[in-house]
Amino acid sequence: MSAEIQTSPSTRRQTMISGVSLIALGALLWVAQSGRIDSGTIFMIALSAIFLAWGLLARAFGLLIPGGLLAGITLGIHLTETAFPALGEPQQGAWVLLSIAAGWALISLLSPLTGRFYAWPLIPGAIMAAIGGALLAGQPGLDALEMVGRTWPLGLIALGLYLILWRSSRKA
Numbered sequence: 001m002s003a004e005i006q007t008s009p010s011t012r013r014q015t016m017i018s019g020v021s022l023i024a025l026g027a028l029l030w031v032a033q034s035g036r037i038d039s040g041t042i043f044m045i046a047l048s049a050i051f052l053a054w055g056l057l058a059r060a061f062g063l064l065i066p067g068g069l070l071a072g073i074t075l076g077i078h079l080t081e082t083a084f085p086a087l088g089e090p091q092q093g094a095w096v097l098l099s100i101a102a103g104w105a106l107i108s109l110l111s112p113l114t115g116r117f118y119a120w121p122l123i124p125g126a127i128m129a130a131i132g133g134a135l136l137a138g139q140p141g142l143d144a145l146e147m148v149g150r151t152w153p154l155g156l157i158a159l160g161l162y163l164i165l166w167r168s169s170r171k172a
Contacts, residue, residue, distance in 0.1 A: 017057045021050045044074040052110065061114045064107050068121070072103020090135045090142070097132030101125040 025046045032042040051067030054060070076099030080092040087095075104125025111118040134141030 013057060017054050020053050020057065024049045024053065041074060041078055044070055044077075048074060056110065056113050059114045061111055061116070061118060064110050064114065065121070068103040068107035068110070069100065070103070071106060072100040075099040075102065090138075094132040094135035097128045097135070101129035101132060104128065 028042045028046045028049070029039075031037060032039050048067050048070035051063050051070065053067075055063030055067055073096075076096030079095045079099060080087070084092060084095055102125075104121045107121040108118060108125075111121075131145065134145050137144075
């Protein structure tokens with residue numbers, strides 16, 4: 001006489017997440033043995049893939065955040081080490097920032113698959129992309145960044161005045 005074990009949807013989902021994660025990790029480590037990609041990069045890709053897959057399967061937006069950021073960081077490091085190793089520091093930093101910005105965008109792009117679209121990750125992504133673009137532009141971009149670095153407190157003052165004068169007058 002055999003007894004059937006009933007599993008809940010939650011248990012099946014966790015088993016699926018574990019299985020997919022192990023398959024992805026095993027496949028990446030198998031590719032790493034070819035020597036074409038170093039094991040550190042493989043580890044970062046695997047970690048990113050695990051968070052992204054876990055977030056999508058569990059429909060948990062919070063897990064997409066480390067997955068997207070790890071994907072962006074890994075892409076940036078890979079680009080500076082393999083595609084653009086001869087570039088100077090500002091340009092390499094620009095590609096890292098642009099890659100991380102792409103990771104932020106990936107978070108927003110995947111968010112509807114968790115049940116709701118989240119636009120807020122596009123804000124830090126846009127800021128990083130703007131800084132990365134300025135670094136790629138060379139000296140004019142560096143000059144613009146220096147000017148923004150000196151004048152951004154004025155934006156805080158303007159925002160404070162706006163809140164005090166305009167917003168408080170609307171409530172009255």
